[in-house]
Amino acid sequence: MELHQLRYFVAVAETGGFSKAAKRCYVAQPSLSQQIIKLEHELGQELFERLSRKIVLTEAGKALLPRAKLILEETENIKSGILEDVDSDSGTLSVGLIPTIAPYLLPGSLDKYNNRFPLSRIKINENLTERLIRDIINLDIDIAIMSLPIEDPLIQTRVLFNDPLVLALSRHHPLSKQKNIKIDDLRSTPFIALDEEHCLGEHIKSFCYEKQINPDVICRTWNLSTVQHCVSFGNGVSIVPKMMVMTDSSNSCEYREIKGQSLYRSIVAAWHKDRKLSKLAQEFISIIIEEYESLLKSH
Secondary structure, eight states: OOHHHHHHHHHHHHHSSHHHHHHHHTSOHHHHHHHHHHHHHHHTSOOEEEOSSOEEEOHHHHHHHHHHHHHHHHHHHHHHHHHHHHOTTSSEEEEEEOTTTHHHHHHHHHHHHHHHOTTOEEEEEEOOHHHHHHHHHTTSOSEEEEESOOOOTTEEEEEEEEEEEEEEEETTSGGGGOSSBOGGGGTTSEEEEEOTTSHHHHHHHHHHHHTTOOOEEEEEESOHHHHHHHHHTTSOBEEEEHHHHHTOOSOOEEEEOBTTOOOEEEEEEEEETTSOOOHHHHHHHHHHHHHHHHHHHHO
């Protein structure tokens, strides 16, 4: 009997279907179904009545469900529980960050963390939002620093701060001569866009859609650094996070607010809703906030 089989079983029981459970667990439905069948064979009991329009727990399934939940809950608490019982300052912390945050907040935060908790070991995973959510659910990371929206019911979030989004343009761009730049000015301007697989790229796309503008996207890239360099050469304009602006020492771009628009992204800490945050996780969250405030003051 494997833990992932129990996790899949609970997901089917709670969602009422194999396809919904597979989506929640970030696995293919055939793989999930196969693991459920293996679990049934090992127990010698069918766990679900597979009716035409719904899935219903059998008596064996009803008996297994509370036991499976208890096993999974205990498993989730083992790592954080042992670390706190033994020594809360000398454990291991696994942290995920999305690529549009990590370059700007991670270096300083990591330095502060290592200085304050020299006996601790920290592991960092920089990845896209969807993959970090999967890692949280699978208990591969303890917390992740991401941006909203996050809609998975297994993920709990805490808003840390709001990071404004501003217009980036070359110092020689015609718009740089305007005292006030309005949203309508972006309609016919070549635009450098971040790929929509990044939550920031999707956020900016949604903003443009809401304002009923359709920027002329001439370049779509995976990297904010590429966005910045293309803008600096006058290839187009873009919308970028304030934390990138605050760490830009190149002086190659000009950054302006869009008049009349309150544009920002909410930065959050995210973790599994059934897990208790360790002291190290809470300390890292505080350091992230501290690092952002430090950038604000220095900027």
